[in-house]
Amino acid sequence: MWRKLLMTRIEDVRGSLQVHPTKKYVEEKELNPQFITLHHSGTETGHAQTFANYHVSKMDWPGIGYHFVVLRNGTIQWCHDLRVRCYHTSGRNTRNIGVCMVGEGLFTKRQRNALKNLVYALSIHYQLSSSKILGHREHPSQKTLCPAMNLDQFRKEIDSLLFHSLTQLTPSTAIPKTVRKGARGQDVMNLQNALALKGYSLHRFGADGIFGAETERAVKKFQRDHHLKMDGIVGPKTWEKIIS
Template structure:
């Protein structure tokens, strides 16, 4: 399924306010490589109220997002994906902007709609899950936006995309979706977004990180969780998340309950 036929999607691109003489730049769809999540910072509202602020207050050509997800889970399609709108300073080109109405608190309907949209967009435009980022994860951004756990969002995407191939591939091939996005060798001392993703994958596979959780630091607690996972699944107990460990982790997650 393409995102254009997604249930709950409302195309309101022609209904929104535009600046009287300013226009956004356009780009080829082949340039799209990022999806960025935002929150509105408000407790209510939708694309029609947000565009008024963007045009009247900021003087922008139109609304800054490509999609807005309302509290009820309606996905408002607000800009064509060829549009280089303003939503992530210095990273607007090749970047789809999705905004959830809210200020760090969102409804289950919003998360369900967001996940459906992310699965469709990453598949349709071949966007790696690692390139699904929160506004504050891009370089040079000073913001708490999008007010959600992005490592958990990506973990859910890894799992959903893995499970979506279940009817087409054998169980031994289930892991390929995750591994294609999440490869490398990870060991104690490493830091960053991929370590947060690894920590969330470990928890999803049944391991515990009770003290530090998904802090993005491969410390003693994360190493212990990796060793525990390796012992349970007959792997070399070295505490290093290499290809064999990641393959097994991906297979276990691919067969588990959806995130």
Template sequence: MNMNMTIPGAVVKDVRASLPRHKTLKYGRRKLTDIRSAAMHHSATKSGSPEAFAGYHVNTNGWPGIAYHFVVQKDGTIYWCNDLEAISYHVGNSNRHALGICLVGDFRTQKPTLAQLDAAHRLIQHLQVQIPSMKQVLGHQEYPGYAWKDCPAFPMIKFRSDYSQFLQKAVDKVKTPIQVPVAISMNGSMLSVSGFLQEGVSMLPVRAVANAAGGKVEWIEQTMDVRVNGKDLNEKVISGSAYAPARELAAVLGIQVEWDDPNKIVKLRGV
């Protein structure tokens, strides 16, 4: 099955056709609905590549191909290594129901990079949307028969907690609030854009206001954050546009803000 592997904020490289494979052996196949969990691994090597892992698994272990479905490099690049339907060898008797994700590194002595963890979170989120049956995220050592194995050698309780926060942040960024429109003026001149009131807080369009005030706006793709003049904001992303609290935005832009309640106008001054 050809699945969409375009993951916002992540680089995915499909290497399924180029990795070393056994000349005669092939992995068994399953239905996507057979997949119940994502199995997290570390490579137990300080560096490495899908090609190197595949070569070892085929030539040394005699397996049909690389053990993992995905390999995540330290820079966050995700390599797609096996069809999701492939029953590859990575968690023994649980192989039929598990999808293998390997982060490159020996996490007995190293730590996963922030880029790796972010990429892993994005990958799992994407897969869980396309494979609803994949509800669990487990470490290798959490599968039956592997309690002895120190893999992935980073705390899975924290990984799952961080993943839950990642999911909540993604939901918060696309959630549409109840909007009461507000007008915006800059030094007495009305801007052509508007903001809205949310729970008593005036939310203003970040880029339009920053441009009017001469500020610098950056979109941080990996964390889905907006920065103005190098500072993070508590923004909401709605239909592709970022909105931030008026007073917070004014503070980073170095301008004054005043609220005209009767006319529902946010008045900005100081440019």
């Protein structure tokens, strides 16, 4: 799970925030996010509880409009299950994870580091490239300057983290053991992350460490594209291509 990649304090506030007495958010049938969208609160202070109160009482929404809120001290507040289609980007909320930074531009170092860690963890787990990390203002038809940050620079920082993850598997290290459908563990998770970084995404289950049918299909596609025996088994020759 993405939480295993977090090195930042996370506070699970799901179920404790104000919600509308009758309205409810729609939940996605499958957990396969397409975007991570970054926001700022536009306030000097605040937290999930105050934003939830505002969104419900003033905006008449079903609940808080973000999946995560990143506080000034670097704490991440987890507000919704990621299946919830909450209202953070008009017309673009389907399969879209919303993350709000408290503030408006002058974010703290702890806050930025927490945001990077969260977005990296979600990107790895849900097989999202940095091109799928957008600011609120970058979505079509959004009349806003949110978030007040250099998004191109942020994506470069995420790319650097993702590249570092891939280089943990290098030709100078021992070739990992052969894995195939039914295998579980860190080698499988490394395989899944490496496939994602090479463009072979696992949209449904992500990097869950379980070699199932989705991973097997991605492996076969990789093998086909690299003129390898298309058997779905990741042995020495397939590993060598993946980590090269």
